[in-house]
Amino acid sequence: MVDKFMPKKLILAGLGATMLTVPASAEVSSESVYIFNTLLFLIGGFLVMWMAAGFAMLEAGLVRSKNVAEICLKNVTLYAVACIMFLLVGYKLMYDGVDGGYIGSFTTWFIDDGAALAEEGASFDAGYASASDFFFQMVFVATAASIVSGTVAERIKLFPFMLFTVVLTAIIYPIQGAWQWGGGWLSEAGFVDFAGSTIVHSCGGWAALMGAIVLGPRIGKYDANGRARPMPGSSLPLATLGTFILWLGWFGFNGASQLALGSAADAAAVSNIFVNTNMAAAGGVVAAMIVTKLVYKKVDLSMVLNGALAGLVSITAGPDTPGPVFSVLIGAVGGVLVVFAVPAIDKLKIDDVVGAISVHLVCGIWGTMAVPLTNADASFGVQALGVVSIGAFVLVTSAIVWFALKFTIGIRLSKEEEEVGSDLAELGLEAYPEFGRGSQKLSV
Template sequence: MDKLTELSYALDTFYLLISGAFVMWMAAGFAMLEAGLVRAKNTTEILTKNVVLYAIACIMYMLCGYNLMYPGEAVNSVWPGIEFLLSNIDNEAAEVISVNNDTDDDNNVVYSKMADFFFQVVFVATAMSIVSGAVCERMKLWAFLGFSVVMTGFIYPIQGYWKWGGGFLDTLGFFDFAGSGVVHLCGASAALAGVLLLGPRKGKYGENGVIYPIPGCNMPLATLGTLILWMGWFGFNGGSELIISNVSEANTVAKVFVNTNAAAAAGVVAALITAHMMFGKADLSMILNGALAGLVAITADPASPSTLLSTGIGFVAGGLVVVAIVTIDKLRIDDPVGAISVHGISGILGLLAVCLSNEESTLSAQLIGIATIFGFVFTASLAMWFLLKSTMGIRVSSEDEYQGVDFSECGMEAYPEFTSEGSK
C-alpha cells in the first residue's frame, strides 16, 4: 500500500468513524425529544428505554445482525444465512470501488471494516428508537426490550440485506441512499404493528370520535432533541457516502450536507404554515416534526437532486406530516410523538421522490421496495408483538398507567415534587 493509498485509508476510516459518532449522538436526540413529548410521570421510563435499546442494538448487531446484513457468502438473494460474533470482520481493508467504477487496484479506496461495523450499528439503534416513542406511556419495559432483541438482531438486518447487503431489492434497482426505507420505514412499520396490538392510552379517545389532546411535559427538551437529531443527520446522510478522500466524493459529501439542511429547513416552514392553516396557531410540536419529516424524506437520496429540489421535497414532507399526524389520530391510532407519520409517511415520500432526480431509479422498483420493507417488517413485528402479548403481556395495568410508569417500571420519578425526610 503506497503512501497516498495509506492516507486515503486513514482519512476515509476517520470520516466513517466520526460520521458514526454523529449518528450515535442522535440517540440523545431521540431520548430528549421523546422525554419532552411524554407526560412527566413517564419520563424516566422513556429515557431508560432509549439508553437500553441502544445497548441491546450494539450487542445484537455484533452477535449476529451485521453478518446477516453483510454476509461473507449469502445463501441466496432473499436469505443471507447466519454467522455469529463478527466472524467476517478482521479489520482488514474493505475495498470500495472508486466513483468511476474502475476496478484497478490503483483506483480503489479502502477503509477499516471495524469502522464500517460501527457506522452500521448506530443505524440499527436509530431504527429501534423510532419504535420507543410510538408505544410510550403504556407499554411494559421488559416487553419492549424483548422486542428490541429480535428487531435489532434479526428483523432489521434481514430487510437491510435485501438492499444494502446486495440482496434482491438491490438487484432489482431499488434505491435508498441512507435509509428512508431501510431505517425509517422499517422502524415505523414495527411501531405501527406494536401500536395496533397495544391500543391507545387511557383517556385519549372518547365517544363519537372525540379526541382528547395529551400534551408533552417539556417542550424545551423536545426542541433540544430535534436540534440534536438535525445535527446528527449530517453524519447519517453525509457518512453514507462512505468515503471523502477524492475530489468527486468530497464534493458529493458537501452537496449531501447542504441538501439535508435545506430539506429540514423547508420542512419547518411548511409545517408552520400548515399548522397555522389547520389550527390557527404555530404548533411547536408540529414544527419540530416538520423538520424531522424533511430530514427523513431527503435521506432516500440527498446526493442527486438540486438544492432547490431538495428544498421542495422537504417542504412537501413538512406539510404532509402535519396532515398525516392528524389523520392517524382520527383513525384512533395513538402515536404520542408522531413517529409513524414522521418516519413512515415521510420515508415513503422520500423513496418516491428519488425518481424525480435519480436516473438510476424506477418507480416500479421503488414501489416494490416500499411494499417489501413494510410488508416484511410489519408482519414479522406483529408476530413478535403478539407472542410477547400472549406470554408476558405488553401493556401495563390501568392503575400503573394512571399513576405513570416511571415508578412502577423504574422505581423513580424524573421530576420528584415531594421527598420524604424519613425518621430523624
C-alpha cells in the same frame, strides 16, 4: 503544461443545482484513501450515535412528566441492546454472503484489520478499516428501535419492549436491510435508498405501527365519539433540544452514507449531501409552520419540530442527487404530509405518542418515492416494489413478535400502573420528584 491541480467544474444534478469547483483528480496513495474513508465512517458513526440522545430528549419532552425517567431508560438501553445484537447476529446477517438473495449468515462479526495494523507489508486494498464500517452500520440499527420507542410510550412494559428490540435489531432490520444494502434482490432490481428512508425509517415506522395497533391507545386518549384528547408532553424545550440534536446527527446519517472520502469528487459529494440534508429540514420546518397556521389558526411547536424531522426523513433516500432548491421542496412536502398524517392516524384510533409513524413511515415512503424525480437511475416501479416488500415483511414479522409477547408475558401496563405513570410503576422513581407525584403510591 497542464497543472494537475487546476480546478474543474462539477455540475450537481437537480433543480437549484450550482456550479462548484473542485480540484482535478490527483494521485492519492491507497493508505491515504484508507485513512480518509475510515475517518468518514467514524465521524459519521459518532454523529449517528448522538442521535440516540436526540431521540431520548425528543421523546422525554413529548411524553407526560410521569413517564420521563422510563423513556430515558428505554432509549439508553435500546441503544445498548441494539449494539450487542448487531454484533452477535445482525451485521453478518445483513452483509455476509447475501449475493443477490434474501439473507446473510447467522455468524458473529469480528475485527479483521490485521493487515492494515501490521508494521510491514500492510495492504489497504479494502479501502477502510472493517471496524469503522461495522461501527457506522451498527449505530443505524438503534435509530429504527428508537422510532418504535416513542410510538408505544406511556403504556408498554419495559422488558417486553426490550425483547421486541432484541428481535428487531438482530433479525427483522438486518434481513430487510440485506435486500438492498447487503447486495440482495432489491439491489439487483435497482432499488435506491441512499441512507435509509425505507430501510431505516420506514422499517421502524412499520414496526411502530403494528406495536401501536396491538398495544392499543393510552387510557383516556379518545373520547366516546372517537375524538382524540390532547395529552401535552412534559417539556417543549426538551423536545426542541432533541430535534436540534437529531438535525445535527443527520449530517452523519446522510453524509457518511457516501461511504467514501478518498477523493475530491467524494469530498464534493459529501458536501452536497450536507447542504441538501440541511435544506430539506429547513423546508420541512417552514412548511409545517405555514400549514399549521393556515389550518389551526395558530402555530403548533410540536408539529413544527416534527416538520423538521419529516424533511430530514424525506431527503434521506436520495440526498446525493437533488440541488438545494429541490431539496427544500422535498422537505417541504414532508412537512405538509406530517401535519395531515398526525390527525389522520388519530382518527384511526392509533395512538402514536410522538408522531413517529407520521414522520418516519409516511415521510419515509414519500422520500423513497421521490428519488426518481432527481435520479435517472431510479424508477417509480422499483421504488414502489421496495416500499411494499419491506413494509409487508416488517408488518408481518413485527405482528408475530408483538402478538407472541402479548399472549405470553403481556406487553401492557395495568390500568393502575398506567395512571400512576411508568416511572413509579417500572422504576420506582420519578424524573421530576420535586414537582409533586412523590406522595402517590402504587399498590402491588
